[in-house]
Amino acid sequence: MLPGCVPWPEEFARRYRERGYWRGISLFEMLRQSAARSPGKVALIDGERRMTYAALVSEAEDLAAGLRAMGLRPQERVIFQFGNGLELMVAFFGLLRAGVIPVMALPAHRRSEIGHWVEHAGAVAHFVAAATPKFDYLELARSVAADHAGIRCIVSAGAAAEGVTALEALRAEGGRLRAASGALPEPAADEVALMLLSGGTTGMPKLIPRTHDDYVYNATQAGATAGFGPDTVFLAVLPMAHNYTLACPGVLGVLAHGGTAVIAQGTSAEEVFPAIARESVTVVGATVPLVAKWLDSGEFGRHDLSSLRMFINGGAKLAPELRRRVEERFQCEYQENFGTGEGLINMTRSGDPEAVRYLSSGRPVSPGDEIKVIDEKGDEVADGQIGELVARGPYTIRGYYKAEATNRDAFTDDGFYRMGDIVRMVDGYIYLEGRRKDLINRGGEKISCEEVENYILAHPKIMSACVVAMPDAVFGEKACAFAILREGCALKHEELVAFLQKRDIARFKFPERLEIVTEFPISPAGKILRRDLRERIAQQLQLERVPEGSRD
Numbered sequence: 001m002l003p004g005c006v007p008w009p010e011e012f013a014r015r016y017r018e019r020g021y022w023r024g025i026s027l028f029e030m031l032r033q034s035a036a037r038s039p040g041k042v043a044l045i046d047g048e049r050r051m052t053y054a055a056l057v058s059e060a061e062d063l064a065a066g067l068r069a070m071g072l073r074p075q076e077r078v079i080f081q082f083g084n085g086l087e088l089m090v091a092f093f094g095l096l097r098a099g100v101i102p103v104m105a106l107p108a109h110r111r112s113e114i115g116h117w118v119e120h121a122g123a124v125a126h127f128v129a130a131a132t133p134k135f136d137y138l139e140l141a142r143s144v145a146a147d148h149a150g151i152r153c154i155v156s157a158g159a160a161a162e163g164v165t166a167l168e169a170l171r172a173e174g175g176r177l178r179a180a181s182g183a184l185p186e187p188a189a190d191e192v193a194l195m196l197l198s199g200g201t202t203g204m205p206k207l208i209p210r211t212h213d214d215y216v217y218n219a220t221q222a223g224a225t226a227g228f229g230p231d232t233v234f235l236a237v238l239p240m241a242h243n244y245t246l247a248c249p250g251v252l253g254v255l256a257h258g259g260t261a262v263i264a265q266g267t268s269a270e271e272v273f274p275a276i277a278r279e280s281v282t283v284v285g286a287t288v289p290l291v292a293k294w295l296d297s298g299e300f301g302r303h304d305l306s307s308l309r310m311f312i313n314g315g316a317k318l319a320p321e322l323r324r325r326v327e328e329r330f331q332c333e334y335q336e337n338f339g340t341g342e343g344l345i346n347m348t349r350s351g352d353p354e355a356v357r358y359l360s361s362g363r364p365v366s367p368g369d370e371i372k373v374i375d376e377k378g379d380e381v382a383d384g385q386i387g388e389l390v391a392r393g394p395y396t397i398r399g400y401y402k403a404e405a406t407n408r409d410a411f412t413d414d415g416f417y418r419m420g421d422i423v424r425m426v427d428g429y430i431y432l433e434g435r436r437k438d439l440i441n442r443g444g445e446k447i448s449c450e451e452v453e454n455y456i457l458a459h460p461k462i463m464s465a466c467v468v469a470m471p472d473a474v475f476g477e478k479a480c481a482f483a484i485l486r487e488g489c490a491l492k493h494e495e496l497v498a499f500l501q502k503r504d505i506a507r508f509k510f511p512e513r514l515e516i517v518t519e520f521p522i523s524p525a526g527k528i529l530r531r532d533l534r535e536r537i538a539q540q541l542q543l544e545r546v547p548e549g550s551r552d
Contacts, residue, residue: 005192126145452509
């Protein structure tokens with residue numbers, strides 16, 4: 001395996017091959033097999049553009065030849081920063097076919113983050129989206145290249161420019177070369193295929209190396225659990241370079257099972273709902289912030305959403321109240337998806353009873369997944385008791401890239417990944433209580449932010465809510481609720497407290513401050529940045545303690 005990566009112990013690798021989890025094929029071969037079954041079937045839809053399976057394979061093969069002619073070699077790393085579109089998938093599969101490792105950055109990332117990953121990964125190229133009126137990605141790439149001598153080339157999804165190669169020109173040149181020189185060597189299934197970015201709460205995200213073997217299984221098995229097949233029409237709304245929309249089950253899960261992926265043109269209900277109706281979408285994937293906005297939309301009744309069979313939420317736990325409303329408003333089945341870029345995926349199943357669909361975070365998608373709930377000493381707790389979730393299995397990594405010190409803390413001695421999630425396990429299903437940092441310690445009383453959010457969301461004036469810890473001199477921490485209100489509504493803290501009193505819950509769980517906002521800080525992957533909200537309220541409290549005349 002690539003130096004700096006931690007391989008699975010041979011005993012486990014042999015077991016995963018023998019049990020058929022690892023099929024010994026690359027991600028590109030997975031696509032090629034789907035194309036062989038239905039070459040003329042539409043694989044991708046991007047607005048008015050449609051691409052068949054055969055065309056996707058051919059264009060990726062051409063690009064791979066162009067990449068090799070450019071001088072990129074197997075196992076070299078490149079920063080991959082494309083926005084959603086056909087170009088992203090062609091470039092992604094082209095890199096995989098050439099054996100070049102894409103580091104999956106997002107369009108929202110900027111110079112500081114990109115520069116860090118260039119150095120850490122040893123990247124030799126930067127693939128960037130075309131410049132937009134809002135941001136010039138070519139300027140970003142040039143500034144990064146000026147700071148890092150290791151960057152040999154810049155490839156743009158748009159037009160060529162000085163020092164920049166256009167993706168389409170590279171693909172066209174590769175097609176001519178491929179016709180003359182034949183096929184490239186196939187990448188090894190047990191080598192690193194791509195690197196994802198971790199979703200850590202502190203510091204710069206770490207690099208997660210995923211092999212062809214484990215990621216083929218990740219996408220295929222998650223797709224099977226979601227019921228994907230040739231008739232699946234999946235709407236990709238969130239960034240496709242992020243693990244959730246890419247392969248959990250995401251676009252790769254669709255392609256593994258011969259379905260069609262529709263690339264949304266935006267995230268608003270005004271853009272998503274017409275796309276569902278126009279393309280007869282059967283599955284849509286969303287995150288908590290989008291769900292709240294869509295449920296409050298006036299677009300219901302204006303578009304035919306009857307094709308929708310499954311609504312998947314991932315990235316963060318959706319409150320039970322909102323899950324119920326999703327099924328009522330969209331008239332389809334809800335599926336909770338709880339996982340991590342490091343590997344483990346849990347999903348509820350079609351046909352699960354309401355109590356499981358609305359309250360749980362699902363169960364592992366693979367019979368090869370090993371999970372435990374452990375206490376602070378590392379001992380496994382009894383069913384139904386709270387502890388930290390740890391996991392290992394055929395698609396859960398054994399270590400981050402070039403991160404020996406971090407790996408010692410993030411993995412147990414016997415190879416279990418510490419997910420940092422506080423959970424209960426009942427009858428094989430996971431019930432998420434929150435992240436370790438999302439539990440508020442109010443003078444020794446532990447408060448689950450997500451539990452309180454669910455109570456708050458039942459308030460008729462509140463569209464979305466996020467509860468975080470705020471510092472307190474007496475109790476250490478107290479709960480602060482940030483809320484987005486429905487249009488035309490006003491709400492005071494006293495009114496919220498009176499509402500919660502009627503819910504018959506412990507008084508120490510009541511938020512002791514209410515902050516009304518118009519939006520939440522959102523990560524590039526669509527998650528609410530609780531850390532930013534904690535910092536915001538801490539700064540506000542500090543300002544309130546300082547006399548106005550003495551402020552800087």
